[in-house]
Amino acid sequence: MEVGAVGAMRYVKDGIKAAKLVMLYTEHTMLVGDQASAFSISMGLPGPSNLSSTESMEKWSKWREDQCQPNFRKNVVPTNSCGPYHRKKDVILGERTHLVDDDVENILMKSSHVNFHNHDTISMTIFDKSGHIAVGTSTNGASFKIPGRVGDGPIAGSSAYADDEVGACGASGDGDIMMRFLPCYQVVESMRLGIEPRLAAKDAISRIAKKYPNFVGAIFAVDKNGTHAGACYGWTFQYSVRGPNMDDVEVFTVYP
Structure with missing residues (x-):
């Protein structure tokens, strides 16, 4: 904890x-x-450093030339420019306020910018010789995100979670969606109830997909005994495992 x-x-x-x-x-x-x-x-880390690369600057320049599309804005005007952006006009219907053209379109757009071509999340679980478990997740975040956006990477229980008494979980995918469900917390708590890792991972992914059918994401789960499994939705997912008696990692492929 x-x-x-x-x-x-x-x-x-x-x-x-x-x-x-x-x-x-x-x-x-x-x-x-x-x-x-x-x-x-x-506290001793190097910096401040310029983390931009030639590749990232070229990617950003092309995005600007394409009128900052795609981006993560919704319910704003103009829709095809780099802004400044303003809210769409509110429409009052009885006692409810709706934004013009929002509900169905926004549900369909979820995860439209997340796929295996632009994703770089790394989540890892480590067991030490005493049985203690540690997890970590690192990511650059979503491409073309709005400045200030924080995804699921640093959210405990979303991108990673562990309990020495139970096991651990790591996740990758559409963080803006996944963090709403704390899927790794769900996986660990399911395993605490005796559910095997494969079913715990599948259950957590299914909960998200039920609400967001266009969501893209994946989970790996491992219990305290080292039994592991993965589940994914919207893409084919791979994770690797290395144990103390293994000479190299073994890669496991998980299909939707």
Whole structure:
């Protein structure tokens, strides 16, 4: 039950190390933004650093040339430009307020920018010789996100969760959707009730897919005895395992 996290952090390359510093040297759970960067640098991490690359700058320039499309805006005008953006006109219907053209369109658009071509989340679980379990997740976040966005990576119970008495879970996918369900917390609690990892992972994914049929995501689950499994939706997922008696990792493929 020790947790450290950082979000919306710039200028520091090693986000996972920064999260560990929060866990080890503060009584907080999460630090965000430039103050998270300042804390990390003050605790010995290199920075401030320019983390832009030629590839990322070219990607950003092309996105700007394409009128900042795609992006994660909704219910705003203009829809095909780089802004500034304004809310669509509200329509009053009885005692309810609706935004024009919103409900069905927004449900269909969920996860439209998340797929295996633009995803970079790494989630890992480690067992030590004493049976203690640690988990960690690191990600650059969604491409073309709105500045200030924090996804599921640093949210305990969403992208990762562990309990020495039960097991652990890691997740990847559409973080804006997944964090609403805390799927890894759900997996660990299901395993606590005696549900095997395969069914626990499948159940957590199914709960999300039932509400968001266009969602893209995956989960791996491992119990305290080392039994592991994965579940996914919207893509074919792979995870790797290495045990103390193995010479190399073994890759497992999970199909939707």
